[in-house]
Amino acid sequence: MNDILSIQNISVEFGGLMALAGVSAAITEKAITAIIGPNGAGKTTLINVISGSITPSGGAVLFQGRQISGSPSHLVAAAGISRTFQHLSLFRHMTVLENVMVARHIKTSSGFLSCSLKLPSSRRDERVIRQKALEFLEFVGLADQAHLDALSLPLGLQRYLEIARALALEPKLLLLDEPAGGLNPQEKETMAQLIKDIRGRGITVLLIEHDMSLVMGISDHIVVLCFGAKLAEGTPTEIQANEKVIEAYLGAAICLEESETNLGRDGSDAGNKPS
Numbered sequence: 001m002n003d004i005l006s007i008q009n010i011s012v013e014f015g016g017l018m019a020l021a022g023v024s025a026a027i028t029e030k031a032i033t034a035i036i037g038p039n040g041a042g043k044t045t046l047i048n049v050i051s052g053s054i055t056p057s058g059g060a061v062l063f064q065g066r067q068i069s070g071s072p073s074h075l076v077a078a079a080g081i082s083r084t085f086q087h088l089s090l091f092r093h094m095t096v097l098e099n100v101m102v103a104r105h106i107k108t109s110s111g112f113l114s115c116s117l118k119l120p121s122s123r124r125d126e127r128v129i130r131q132k133a134l135e136f137l138e139f140v141g142l143a144d145q146a147h148l149d150a151l152s153l154p155l156g157l158q159r160y161l162e163i164a165r166a167l168a169l170e171p172k173l174l175l176l177d178e179p180a181g182g183l184n185p186q187e188k189e190t191m192a193q194l195i196k197d198i199r200g201r202g203i204t205v206l207l208i209e210h211d212m213s214l215v216m217g218i219s220d221h222i223v224v225l226c227f228g229a230k231l232a233e234g235t236p237t238e239i240q241a242n243e244k245v246i247e248a249y250l251g252a253a254i255c256l257e258e259s260e261t262n263l264g265r266d267g268s269d270a271g272n273k274p275s
Contacts (some may be wrong), residue, residue: 002028003026003027003028003029003130004027004029004030004063004172004173005026005027005062005063005173005204005206006026006027006061006062006206007023007024007025007026007027007046007050007057007059007061008059008060008062008110009022009023009024009058009060010021010022010023010026010046010049010056010058010059010060010061010062011056011057011058011059012042012045012049012054012056012057012228013057016047016099018228019040019042019045019227019228020045020046020056020118020228021228021229022058022059022229023042023046023059023060023088023225023228023229023230024043025223025230025233027173027204027206028204028221029204030199030202030203030204030244031199031202031204031205031220031221032195032196032199032205032207032218032219032221033205033219033221033222033223034134034207034208034209034219034221034222034223035047035207035208035218035223035224035225036208036209036210036212036215036222036223036224036239037224037225037226037231038140038226038248039228040229041108041172041225041226041227042225042227042228043202043208043215043225044177045228046225047067047175047206047208048179049061050068050076050081050206051073051076051077051081051175052068052070052072052073052074052075052076052082053073055069055070056069056070056101061081063076063080063081063173064079064080064172066079067120068081077169077171077254078101078207078213080170080171080172080175081169081171081172081174081175082103082166082169082173082175083166083173083174083176083177084159084162084163084166084169084176084177084179085099085162085177086171086177086178086208087227088155088158088159088162089160089162090150090158090162091150091154092150092151092164093149094149094150095146095147095148095149095150096137096142096146096147096148096149096150096161096274097130097133097134097137097147097155098150099150099161099165100120100133100136100137100161100164100165100168100176101129101131101133101168102165103129103165103166103168103169104129104132104133104168104169125203132168133164133168134146136164136165136167136168136218136272137161137164137179139164139167139197139221140160140161140163140164140167140194141160141190142157142160142161142164144207145157147263155182155183156182156183156187156190156191158182159179159180159181159182159183160191160194163176163179163194167203171203172203172204173203173204173205174198174204174205174206175206175207176195176205176206176207176208176209177207177208178208178209178210179191179207179209180192180209180211180214181210186215188211188213188214191214192214192217192218195207195218196218196260208272209245213249216227216236216239216240219236220235221233221234221235222234222236222239223237224239224242224246224248229246231245231248232244232245
């Protein structure tokens with residue numbers, strides 16, 4: 001399989017502190033790659049670099065062979081990368097459907113004037129946007145809640161809504177920052193299946209997640225960060241057997257046999273808050 005994203009020696013410095021120090025990784029197309037690591041490892045910083053929220057101090061990010069590092073977020077999104085956020089960022093005073101429709105407007109051909117005058121082309125685009133938004137809500141299981149105020153949904157459904165909004169951009173690469181954060185075990189199972197279904201649509205997924213059961217259950221490849229540097233990478237089986245990873249992230253007290261079947265469920269990651 002081909003690599004859709006190439007992270008090349010990325011460094012990020014904040015006030016003299018290195019948040020990322022020469023991180024490199026290749027993200028395989030149409031696969032699920034997880035980034036894990038303890039608090040302060042630089043995971044969200046790396047996602048912010050990829051999405052255009054942060055300009056790196058050094059290095060480059062190539063998406064489908066073209067450099068995108070340093071490009072503004074809207075151009076990164078237009079290139080085919082969308083994301084969700086660690087802290088939910090839904091539009092207030094909008095319905096569930098409207099939240100997704102807003103994202104679809106990047107796909108419209110109507111200009112400001114035609115929208116203001118409600119020309120036939122603008123009305124036609126609006127019907128298409130509405131229909132496509134409903135399709136994405138159906139995909140994440142929220143079609144029946146389309147008319148509700150977005151912020152009236154419980155946390156789990158709000159996370160699904162944010163994913164629907166990100167998918168409405170029809171990305172080639174979807175960045176998920178803590179998609180299972182705050183979810184109960186049943187909701188996490190549903191989220192895991194949704195992420196696999198997204199991959200089934202041919203969309204590449206790059207996610208940050210602290211729930212190791214979820215990570216090990218759905219990931220094709222894992223990159224481990226520690227103090228801004230890449231500590232290891234490999235398949236879930238390889239990461240589970242990596243002593244450096246166990247010591248630095250999961251805790252030396254976890255035995256390998258237990259981690260293979262129940263990694264993270266014993267609370268070993270409870271002290272690692274999102275970075």
